[in-house]
Amino acid sequence: METETVVFSLLLLPFLSALVTLLCFRKLGNIASLLSVATSGGILVFSLFLIFNGENEVFSWQTTWLRMSNWELGFGFLIDAPARLLLFVVSFVGFLIHIFSLGYMADDGAKARYFGGLSVFMFSMIGITIADNLIMIFVFWELVGFSSYLLIAHYFTTEEAAQASKKAFIVNRVGDFGFLIGIVLTYWTAGTVNLVELADLVDFDPTIVSTVLGLALACGFIGKSAQFPLHIWLPDAMAGPTPVSALIHAATMVAAGIYLLVRIDFMFTEQVLAFFGILGAGMGLYAGFCALVQRDIKKILAYSTLSQLGYMTAAFGLGMPGIALFHLMTHAFFKALMFLGSGSVIHACHHEQDIFKYGGLRKKMPVTALTFLVGVLAISGVNFLSGYFSKDAILLTAYNTNMPIFLILYVGAILTALYMFRLYFITFEGESRSESASSAHENGALMTGPLILLAILSIFGGYHSLFPLAIVEPLLPDIELVAAMPNHMWMIVLGTFAWVVGGITARNLYGRVGEADPLEQKTPVFFALCQSKLFFDQIYGFYVQRIQDPCARFFEVMELLFISGLMVRGSAGVAGLLALIGKAFYVGKIHSYSFWFVAGTIGFLAYAAGVFGN
């Protein structure tokens, strides 16, 4: 088979699947769901074919999509090492989540819409992965935003989902605003937006790159990966179905921001990289504190995602794009695992999401509990699990190159273990604290199967040598760099210390809890501070209600008053006034007319005689 045929099939398959679902299977949810799962299976097969058939070469293919004046936009594919890695993550994790969805959404009334949306997502995510130029990336970038909007709004009858979907799309658009400007400026500075040509050009003439340009392009990443200050949409996005949170808002779409950075890493100056380092480390710490005080199981995982994305950003900022991708991969495994685990719990507990209403679920749902524990251990960086390798690589890099960032990230690592073990202890240990938790049962194989597979990957995902070279190729150079760094032993001690401290503290604090958060009782001020999330949601609300909407109304009044009122009505008024004056002469009396006739004649004669001057 020709490679471009495969690439086209890979892209068209989910698109056609969504189209067919929309046109034919709108009311046949079961067929739609099977079609979508089959599609994701097909995607997996095509992806694996591409990964292993490429013989580690770069595949590129191009045709013209649009030509206008001197601007020629290509529709092309670039399948290089990073693209292969992301293809693997997207298609593999995506496939497992599709299967999980079969179980999770079994009783949903709008299955066709849900699975159609998933196919749209797979289409646009694959588009981002293999696009070969910035404008094409932007196109699919917006489309993943659209599918995310669609899927967050799945339960659109609830006010929460209605608001969250809108917020997610608009906040992402704010990021895309900068991204768009960045692309336009890139085009006019470099004359191309093709990734390969750009890389060559920058290599040839580094002055093309500027800090402003880099920051503008980074806006897209900040929006999509929910980094400060556009992070506010991600926790709200948890209003969508849980498998969606796992696929879009944890494993793949939010990670696409990091992937974008890796794709265009040559476009960033030292200053921008330093900015990424601080941004990522700050996000890692901030989101960790936020996660510590949440009661909603999905919100905890959402903040944890923010925090882990911060780690990837920091790794990229420290000049290790390979390590960022490494963490992206392992994170996709263990975070998808935990989100699906939480989905399993939510499904079993009749859509209860408050962790303080759970408790004792380990005995009732052993597979979910065990696999979830694997995820907790992996993200906390317990030695020799997947998270340990990727996170400690980031920490070690920071330790050797940038001490302040290391300190922030290290505190973040302790926090990670703390809030993750907190989640585990409160949910799965102790006694059931509600009706729904005590009547919970383990879910069927459709849901536990993906959990087990992801748990295996979360355990072994850090051993890059276990993976085929075609997948992990982009990680190797940076992993070798890290391996050559000093202070390895010291890092192992520090890393172990971090999760042990976090775990033991969590055990002491949350080992036996009631319906209230023990942290709130012990340190109410600290708890309240964390819960405020530094007031970003309030600032956002304040902006919308006190600035944006009043501004819009002010403009409306201005228009009514000045343009519509003064200019249009005003000029109509002048005409009307003239008419009134004119009308006053027509009084219908003959002597009045003769008076004006005489006056007019005298005036005319006077003019003719030159009385008014020539």
Add this chain to the structure above:
Amino acid sequence: MTTDQILLLGSIAVPAFVSIILFSGLGRSESFVKNLALVGFGFPFIAGIVLFLNFDGSKGGYCFEIFHPRMGLQELKITFHLGLNGVSSPLFAMAGVVGLAAGLTAIHSGADRLRLFLALLLTMQAGLMGLFASVDLFFYYLFHEFALIPTFIMIGLWGGRDRRSIALEITIYLTLGALISLGGLVALNVMVDAEKFDFPSLSSALSQFALAESTQFKIFGLLLFGFGILVALFPFHTWAAKGYECAPTSVSMLHAGVLKKFGLYGLIQIAAPLLPEGALAWSPYLLWLALGNIIFVGAVAIAQKNLKSMVGYGSVMHMGYCFLGIAVCSSLGAGSGVMLMVAHGLSVSLMFLLSTYVYKRSGTFEMDEMGGLGTKTPILACFFVAASLATIGLPGFGNFWGEFGVFLSLGQNPDHHFFLYLAALGIIISAIFGLRAVARIFYGGSSDELLEHEKKNPITDLSFSEILPAGVILSALLFLGLWPRGISDRIDQEINSRYSQLSSEQSMSLPPCCLLDKGDLENNQSLSIPLEKIPSSKPSAEK
């Protein structure tokens, strides 16, 4: 005559002929009237699509030309000359598509005095098809009037609240705009010593004897403000939202979707390429006014609580991008402007159509009195979400390419970067009002008013006769989004040949406002250009 030429002529003649039959009162049965009207709208649609597919842009210039020197006034250089070029061909097809959708809507609207309504709408349709098919500028203007005048009558007779006063305001406003642009066209006819009154002759005459820069400035000013009023250029836009809110749906669709493109078409096809120096001199002012469309009108759209007026303001806002494309004075900007015109015509008429569908179910246009329609009317919700996202420029629909191209063209000249940053804010603004409308109408729970209304009027989803027009427009939008080359290649070829002069002007990169002196301004007042409406601050070309 070849088949293609017959189709071209027929696309004007058939609706006009049908409209005459309807006016004359032949045939009593209602089904006869409806079927005949369907023929009247169907023929331009088929002709539009066939001619779109048969268009051969390889040679450039006009295809399917029909030329009758005897028809017209040869003393005034006016001749009957029809044909399609790369710019008019997609617009012609778009007019056919929107016309069919508007016609289907009108046929099923159940308006009283349906025969008269359809007859007027068909007159409008004939005018619209003729407008884009005209090569001769006099006929171009004449066909526009044919389409414009039924609008006034239809708003006055079938309009909503306050229809009399709004019809009057719209009439005065648009007649004024048409008059000013007619002044500009007459000036072109008189000042340029060309054999015929069409673009190719004018252009070749001007290439030998170019008009003085001050003359160009005046004529372009007349055309800009005349056409600008017709396209709702800020601050002459207040008629638009009000008018569309009041007008019957099919009239809103045809007017906002197609007729409003008359002005932009005139500016892009005729004014800017013929009067390049005039265009350059006006560019700094136009940039600001276009920003007014995007930011000011966009903000007003956010504040709207009435669905139809929000759609109206939204459509005015997006016109700002087309104006930006013109103001940039480059072939990239103008070409993208044309792409946006085509897509905008489709998306705006779709939005008006869907708003009416919503109205039929909720009994109101007030968005606060709706809510939760998504569960009751899933197909309508699906169409509405798609149309809203198309309007706000989601890739995959045609509008994206036009908007993106305009942004790209703004990046070319560093002087325009300031406008790029502000204009790009529009993608956030339109997302805010578009998605708010979706959430208010379809998401959440139903409002008390809607529940009350539903008791008496059960809510049903779209019927087939409603899906058909919406589906036709949406498919066209998707086609443009997925395969932009379907129209961009021919647009590009035509625009490139017309703008070659303008681009070379720009490479000199003279700050255009230096070319302005006080004398010009004073002369202009005598030409009664409303200069006080131009922002007095120095334009940013010197920024």
